[in-house]
Amino acid sequence: MTEHIDHYLADYLRMDRFPHIWCVGCGLGIILKSYVQALYELDYDLDKIVTVSGIGCAGRASGYVNTDAFHTTHGRALPFATGISTSNTDLKPVVISGDGDLFAIGGNHLIHAARRNINMLVICSNNYNYGMTGAQYGPTTPLDMRTPTSPYGNIENPFNLVSLVSSAGATMVSRWTVYHVHQLKNSIKKGLQKNGFSFIEVLSPCTTGYGRLNKMSPIDMMRDLKETCKIRKVHPTEATIEPGKEVIIGDFVDVEKPTYSDVLDQVSRRASK
Amino acid sequence: MLKVIYLPKNKVKILKSLCKGCGYCIEFCPKNVFELSDELNEKGVTVPEIVRGDECISCGLCVMLCPDFAITMEEPDNE
Amino acid sequence: MSKSLLTGKHFVHGDWACAEGAIAAGCGYFAAYPITPATEISEHIASRFPQLGRRFIQFEDEIGAIASVIGASFSGMKAMTATSGPGISLMLENIGLAVMTEAPCVIVNVMRGGPSTGQPTMGAQADVMQCRWGAHGDVEIIALAPQSVQECFDLTVHAFNLAETYRTPVFLLSDANIGHMYEKLEIPAKEEIEFVNRKKPKTSPSDYKPYLADETMVPPMACFGDGYRFYSTGLTHNEMGYPDMSVDTQDKLVRRLCDKIRKNTDKITMTEAIMTDDCEILVVAYGVTARSAASAVQMARSEGIKAGLLRLISLWPFPEIKLSEVANDVKGVVVAEMNYGQMVREVERSVKPIPVEFIPKLGENPPSPDEILAKIRRLAQ
Numbered sequence: 001m002t003e004h005i006d007h008y009l010a011d012y013l014r015m016d017r018f019p020h021i022w023c024v025g026c027g028l029g030i031i032l033k034s035y036v037q038a039l040y041e042l043d044y045d046l047d048k049i050v051t052v053s054g055i056g057c058a059g060r061a062s063g064y065v066n067t068d069a070f071h072t073t074h075g076r077a078l079p080f081a082t083g084i085s086t087s088n089t090d091l092k093p094v095v096i097s098g099d100g101d102l103f104a105i106g107g108n109h110l111i112h113a114a115r116r117n118i119n120m121l122v123i124c125s126n127n128y129n130y131g132m133t134g135a136q137y138g139p140t141t142p143l144d145m146r147t148p149t150s151p152y153g154n155i156e157n158p159f160n161l162v163s164l165v166s167s168a169g170a171t172m173v174s175r176w177t178v179y180h181v182h183q184l185k186n187s188i189k190k191g192l193q194k195n196g197f198s199f200i201e202v203l204s205p206c207t208t209g210y211g212r213l214n215k216m217s218p219i220d221m222m223r224d225l226k227e228t229c230k231i232r233k234v235h236p237t238e239a240t241i242e243p244g245k246e247v248i249i250g251d252f253v254d255v256e257k258p259t260y261s262d263v264l265d266q267v268s269r270r271a272s273k
Numbered sequence: 274m275l276k277v278i279y280l281p282k283n284k285v286k287i288l289k290s291l292c293k294g295c296g297y298c299i300e301f302c303p304k305n306v307f308e309l310s311d312e313l314n315e316k317g318v319t320v321p322e323i324v325r326g327d328e329c330i331s332c333g334l335c336v337m338l339c340p341d342f343a344i345t346m347e348e349p350d351n352e
Numbered sequence: 353m354s355k356s357l358l359t360g361k362h363f364v365h366g367d368w369a370c371a372e373g374a375i376a377a378g379c380g381y382f383a384a385y386p387i388t389p390a391t392e393i394s395e396h397i398a399s400r401f402p403q404l405g406r407r408f409i410q411f412e413d414e415i416g417a418i419a420s421v422i423g424a425s426f427s428g429m430k431a432m433t434a435t436s437g438p439g440i441s442l443m444l445e446n447i448g449l450a451v452m453t454e455a456p457c458v459i460v461n462v463m464r465g466g467p468s469t470g471q472p473t474m475g476a477q478a479d480v481m482q483c484r485w486g487a488h489g490d491v492e493i494i495a496l497a498p499q500s501v502q503e504c505f506d507l508t509v510h511a512f513n514l515a516e517t518y519r520t521p522v523f524l525l526s527d528a529n530i531g532h533m534y535e536k537l538e539i540p541a542k543e544e545i546e547f548v549n550r551k552k553p554k555t556s557p558s559d560y561k562p563y564l565a566d567e568t569m570v571p572p573m574a575c576f577g578d579g580y581r582f583y584s585t586g587l588t589h590n591e592m593g594y595p596d597m598s599v600d601t602q603d604k605l606v607r608r609l610c611d612k613i614r615k616n617t618d619k620i621t622m623t624e625a626i627m628t629d630d631c632e633i634l635v636v637a638y639g640v641t642a643r644s645a646a647s648a649v650q651m652a653r654s655e656g657i658k659a660g661l662l663r664l665i666s667l668w669p670f671p672e673i674k675l676s677e678v679a680n681d682v683k684g685v686v687v688a689e690m691n692y693g694q695m696v697r698e699v700e701r702s703v704k705p706i707p708v709e710f711i712p713k714l715g716e717n718p719p720s721p722d723e724i725l726a727k728i729r730r731l732a733q
Contacts, residue, residue: 005288005290005291007288007342007345008345008347009342013342014583014594017594018291018342019290019291019293019316019341020341022340023293024293024294024295025293025295025296025297025340026340027340028340029339029340029341029342030337030338030339030340033337033339033340033342034337037337046581047577047578047579047581048577050427050576050577052423062583062585063583063585063594063595066581067581068576068577068580068581068582068583069581069582069583069584070423070426070453070583070584070585071583071584071585071586071587071595072419072422072449072586073419073445073446073448073449073586076415076416076419076446078416079383079411079415079416079417079419079420079423080419080420080422080423081423082409082416082420082423083381083383083419083420083421083422083423083424083425083426083427083431084423084424084426084427084576086381086407086409086420086424087380087381087407087423087424087427087428087429087431088427088428088576088577090577091427091576091577108412108413108416109412109416109419112411112412112416178338178340179301179338181334181337181338182333182337185337207295218295218296218297219295219296219297219300222297222300222301222338223300226301264402264407267402268402268403268405270402271354271399271402271403272354272402272403272405
């Protein structure tokens with residue numbers, strides 16, 4: 001435990017739990033920073049937010065924000081958040097979780113929460129592996145990558161997350177990185193204020209897992225994000241992430257549709273007649 | 274007649290006890306404000322120091338890029 | 353304008369009664385996945401909840417359903433799900449989460465033949481150990497077993513009260529027979545029903561420790577949006593709710609979570625004793641089986657055998673003290689259940705060294721009164 005720290009974001013954080021547990025250079029610290037900075041700049045009513053996370057390194061994020069927060073079981077942050085969003089429409093759930101928690105074990109819940117357009121903001125930290133358990137391969141690990149559970153190279157084709165979430169029906173889909181911090185923060189601000197299922201994929205370095213396997217230092221990984229990522233306006237299906245190809249970041253989907261809670265209210269009105 | 278506009282020169286501060294030594298501030302500051310110092314914090318991490326504070330353009334990249342919340346930016350005390 | 357309490361007489365099945373029990377108790381959130389023989393609960397709630405402005409969601413699977421129930425519970429709702437054996441198997445991890453984070457909720461299991469897909473439309477009582485021991489780690493569970501359509505209503509209301517009192521998931525263990533059979537149901541007037549709501553914190557948000565309990569061992573529960581900004585996790589946690597991996601914290605937390613149920617067994621336990629004061633042969637049964645057992649005991653008495661029935665209305669925490677008292681002077685105990693040996697083990701443990709005869713009944717029908725009477729006669733010789 002550190003002594004009381006005088007920080008301009010202290011009201012938004014549980015500073016009694018700092019320094020946080022994430023590794024040197026881990027992108028999650030930057031994601032947390034962007035999220036909290038967005039809340040700060042919007043002067044968001046912290047009693048109207050519930051930060052929900054799953055299991056994994058990203059899952060620890062909910063423990064550092066000074067909002068109502070919950071750390072669920074693996075893959076189940078989205079249905080938990082659905083329970084919140086539909087029970088109390090004053091509350092905005094913000095889900096911070098990883099690529100594995102949201103797209104492997106939690107994949108089924110992801111597509112349905114997006115399909116139903118449940119009002120929530122989902123921030124997905126995509127670090128291309130299962131960091132917490134030791135850098136095993138996951139649904140976004142590139143082909144041929146050697147990891148502890150793919151010692152002869154990954155044989156699975158990775159997901160294109162923005163394409164998957166767009167086709168499932170989300171009303172806001174963006175991809176940023178922890179290097180593009182100002183755009184990331186602005187995207188979070190947009191998602192916080194938007195009514196609907198908003199999804200932000202954040203490319204993030206796992207410095208002790210994926211980075212070490214690839215013999216990249218934290219700075220190498222950040223420089224890689226800076227150099228290979230380009231902001232373009234394309235159809236989400238074109239935004240695949242492949243070695244040797246530029247990574248397309250930016251906004252992919254931004255539409256308006258009634259949320260699930262809106263429709264539930266309509267049904268109630270019809271049923272009460 | 275050229276009009277001269279003075280940009281605010283915010284003061285950058287390092288919270289050394291939180292630093293984990295990733296080096297992002299040193300690497301990515303567009304004005305090379307930071308360098309590695311000789312100082313160790315209580316966790317044994319060699320922390321950065323501000324060597325070119327006058328060159329700072331208040332872009333805020335260091336504040337946002339630091340994963341450990343160890344850099345803040347304050348408005349200067351005087352005008 | 354629809355009424356939330358349908359006071360009056362009805363002729364309905366157990367699933368309908370269970371759904372109306374939830375509505376009567378003030379359940380505001382229900383999420384489930386269709387599964388025989390519990391589907392009718394969802395269907396009835398699907399038509400009633402929108403009339404009352406409450407939330408019904410048919411989830412993509414049972415895991416999503418229970419996870420959302422916990423989220424709704426922490427958002428201030430009385431929340432419930434209903435499923436059968438295979439669904440409970442899927443839900444077990446999150447049931448553990450509900451126990452660990454102390455989320456009040458009701459889980460209905462309309463039991464059917466198993467294991468695995470089994471006999472979906474046939475009753476069974478083979479999930480009684482699953483609800484108790486299914487979630488990993490040390491957990492204590494409260495489980496109630498209705499034997500009639502009336503009890504499906506009454507015990508669902510009571511399940512919510514227990515859930516709110518002890519901040520824990522409470523099981524209602526019905527079965528395909530009770531769930532689908534039609535019987536008279538009398539829904540009382542509002543003044544005649546007891547409602548319990550969770551204890552709210554009295555401290556200010558800055559002083560609030562979400563998992564600090566007083567001598568009741570149940571911490572007051574703030575909900576999302578109340579202004580308390582608390583943190584909750586399935587990891588072992590200290591009184592602030594923060595993860596804590598120390599030996600001391602694990603010891604304290606696990607003991608409190610279990611003791612808040614164990615040490616209140618006498619307040620939670622519900623049994624019905626029929627002619628047990630002077631009985632020499634005691635029958636122990638629950639749910640639909642207890643109906644046959646009650647007839648068997650009457651028949652035995654008319655033959656001059658001093659038989660009695662202890663019906664377990666709450667299965668967990670197991671009423672071992674009550675049972676050992678009632679069984680104190682008996683010659684033998686008969687246990688009948690629709691499985692191949694589950695609660696009988698608890699009975700044997702509690703009444704040792706009194707001999708226990710077991711009637712396992714597999715397949716859709718409960719044991720007949722004659723089958724139970726035959727065992728009573730055997731023990732009486």
